Amino acid sequence: MSHDMSPATPREILICTVAGLLDGCRCVAVGAASPVPAAGAMLARALRDTAGEPPLRISVLGSEAHNFFTNGSAELFDAAGQGRIDAFFLGGGQIDRHGNINLVGVGDYPRSAPRWPGSFGSGYLYYVVPRVILYREEHSPRVFVEKVDFISTPGTSEPDVYRPGGPYALLTGKALFDFDKDKRGFRLASLHPDHTLEEVTAATGFAFDHDPDPATTPGPDAATLHLLRTRVMDELSETYPAFAAELRARIQTTDRKATA
Amino acid sequence: MSHDMSPATPREILICTVAGLLDGCRCVAVGAASPVPAAGAMLARALRDTAGEPPLRISVLGSEAHNFFTNGSAELFDAAGQGRIDAFFLGGGQIDRHGNINLVGVGDYPRSAPRWPGSFGSGYLYYVVPRVILYREEHSPRVFVEKVDFISTPGTSEPDVYRPGGPYALLTGKALFDFDKDKRGFRLASLHPDHTLEEVTAATGFAFDHDPDPATTPGPDAATLHLLRTRVMDELSETYPAFAAELRARIQTTDRKATA
């Protein structure tokens, strides 16, 4: 890490992890109000440009500057159905051991309490986008449950169901998981710095595979961190001003701590 | 008829007849290269405007000035499927006693000889547009046949087939026919001036119902003819310059004859 830069904040490590998950993608779509995935996609695009590699197309829904669609809100789904969207992000009020996602609410449907907004495009995109990255920063047993109360969209499907897409990774504030389609379950890929296997096991309401001594999620190299804090931060500020400001403040806090 | 106007030419009578067939329509579409139907629709629109009645919308395919569609060439069919197109015109290389239309060719399909361009939108519009007006100026036994060689689109359908549309009238250079859906056949409505029942019977390759002493297709009143020769002629000149010029030349010929 370069001398004049404070170390990566936890959020920055998440953003860099997202960028890594998009390796090899040609086109990535990001839902509205998803600043970390958007930042990760923007970072992946910037890294690609810097390396002189083929460009990464990004569409951030609801953004005017970073949205290239011109056929209304149906176009994302059409493009995904055509196989043109390589990666998409989904969250979830609940996510269970089989990768089922609940975006609808807790309790007996339809009278859910709490009720969450709803399933958005998940009931389609999870089936057709090859690399669906589950992103939920809160890593707690109320989010990661044994069985969701409502399946907005299932993690896996019967063999005769058309399903080129599905879960590719699960990224939380504590760890990164892969998804094993055959075993229909998650496998711990790495723990973020300062998090332990015990902590993650306790915070996860379902069992998952893991190495006895899991790897640590790598932080960015100096060049990547620099790119994130310059070009990507500028792009982010345009679309997510509040998030970018908070990210900047955290970096300064870390900075002060580091120099203290 | 006013003193300073030459009498209506046969073509003008056709155009006025088309305008009459569009009575009560809100929206009419006209295929490309259909100058008489287009002129009739333009006349109907002009008459409506003059009378202060609700406007008639016209879409002339392939025209830039008289085509209000903005969603590509699929929009006409979508609008028709939505029930928004009240009338459309179809021609036919062959038309048979049951109103079946052949736009494909003569002889054994697929090696038709002659081959005509093809069915265009007929295989759909004939089913869904309530008032399909068959227009074919050539009135001969090679056009009006007992049975078409190829059904581009059928005149009637079985009761369980979705079919809000179908043939409404058949207008030729010699006569105007209605179509009786229950009897699955045409009925002579009127003979154009200077044509006889015998002549029409001989020129039609199928039997049709008729009164013993059929009516004569009425010509336009002076105001209508004036509108046709002024506003409508100007509009026509824009979209069908050659046709408008020919129409003008005929009027002058009739004029010279009338004054001779």
Next chain:
Amino acid sequence: MSTDVHRLAAQIASGSTVAVPVDYAGVAMAMTRALIEIGTSELTLICVPTGGMQADMLIGAGQVRAVETSAVSLGEAGGAPRFNAAVREGSIALRDATCPAIHAGLMAAQKGVPFMPMRGLIGSDLLRNRPDWTVIDNPTSETPDPIVLIPAIHPDTAIFHAPMADREGNVWIGRRRELASMAYAARQTLVTVERIVDKRLLDDETLAAGTLPGLYVTDIAIAEKGAWPYGLWGEYPTDQEEIARYAKAARSDDGFADYIGANKAEVMA
């Protein structure tokens, strides 16, 4: 508020189905306030494909019987409080969908067909709770291939707000083509606009590309800032503070009533 907007709102019948667009596509908020003043009741909302403050206000005002939507949310301002309360209380019928299913239903109506096939959905509780969605074995496949059929959605009315219309009733919708889908599918379409222009929109190929023809537009009224507090592309940004103010007020029945009442008072003044 212009009485013209009330004239428009009055054309929506109680008990009818109304299609409304997503937050960023031109939400007819002035018309929403007019609907609340008029008290049009027992509406079924079709959110294309998600709803926000508009749906939440109409639900809070007790004017909604059923909602078909992929989500209802106030975006950055959080969940939709009146929607969430109504769900909890069971006071509205829910037709939870996923975005492309709503687009598919409108597309079926646009194409004049009874249904559209759609991938996805199989194995979800969305499908399980939608008896109107049918699973068939794809007749064009030689191997087993289950696929969902979404029936056509024919809204009685589509309402939205757009930057401009011309004197023939053509409306400029730009690249917000979900507005065209709504209009194609609906029996009537009522549009508020920022302004009426003298130039015929179809006479200019550049503007024509983003124009919804008057054929699909039943009536138009001017409503300046008619999407407020939502933004309108190329015109004004979303007033996030106002939406946050609403989000806070609408947490309670009283707060919501005050918000609506203040709004009405402002209108009457």
Next chain:
Amino acid sequence: MSTDVHRLAAQIASGSTVAVPVDYAGVAMAMTRALIEIGTSELTLICVPTGGMQADMLIGAGQVRAVETSAVSLGEAGGAPRFNAAVREGSIALRDATCPAIHAGLMAAQKGVPFMPMRGLIGSDLLRNRPDWTVIDNPTSETPDPIVLIPAIHPDTAIFHAPMADREGNVWIGRRRELASMAYAARQTLVTVERIVDKRLLDDETLAAGTLPGLYVTDIAIAEKGAWPYGLWGEYPTDQEEIARYAKAARSDDGFADYIGANKAEVMA
């Protein structure tokens, strides 16, 4: 002719399926001439939804194996002579359609579904001659309701000509949205344009409304008057005399060969 156009044409494989637009929507005639020079063979043409001089020339040059179309015609200049001759001789496979069936097939590909339902067609000889079209009993109806399913059309390549593109590969198609349908459905899309502009088309909401995003565009070449003798909206009118000249020449094998040869000679000069 620019060698760039040849670079584009060279990306179309012999034996592949190529979608081409209707006369008035931006026909890639410069590319057609390049294809004839290159001699790309055994093409299947999908005319969206009808074909003209482009299809007729490729058929006349013996480069077409099959045509799916609702019609082939030279418009005011009459029938399509080489198409008609090929039909008579049985030298091309015919998939006669009706316009909305071709749109339906492309729409199915656009939506990522295996088929689209479509009204009409039942009782026609079009349907009788299309074993790939299936009639089913509408599963969403309680009463018998036969309806046709049109399978998705996935062209290998879509080709068309448009007024302009920007440096990102976004192409302005205006209200000729069949061009977007073709591109959505096709595996690759090759576009000739009158000019490349520096301004990013998506940065202006008015232009964006008529823009096909670069996501769907594989490659672009400049071809000034690239639709000639067809016209291009807002740019130049159709050269009816040239089409009539072609129509006359193409009545005979020799006349057609002369016309093509003269064209080639002109290109080589």
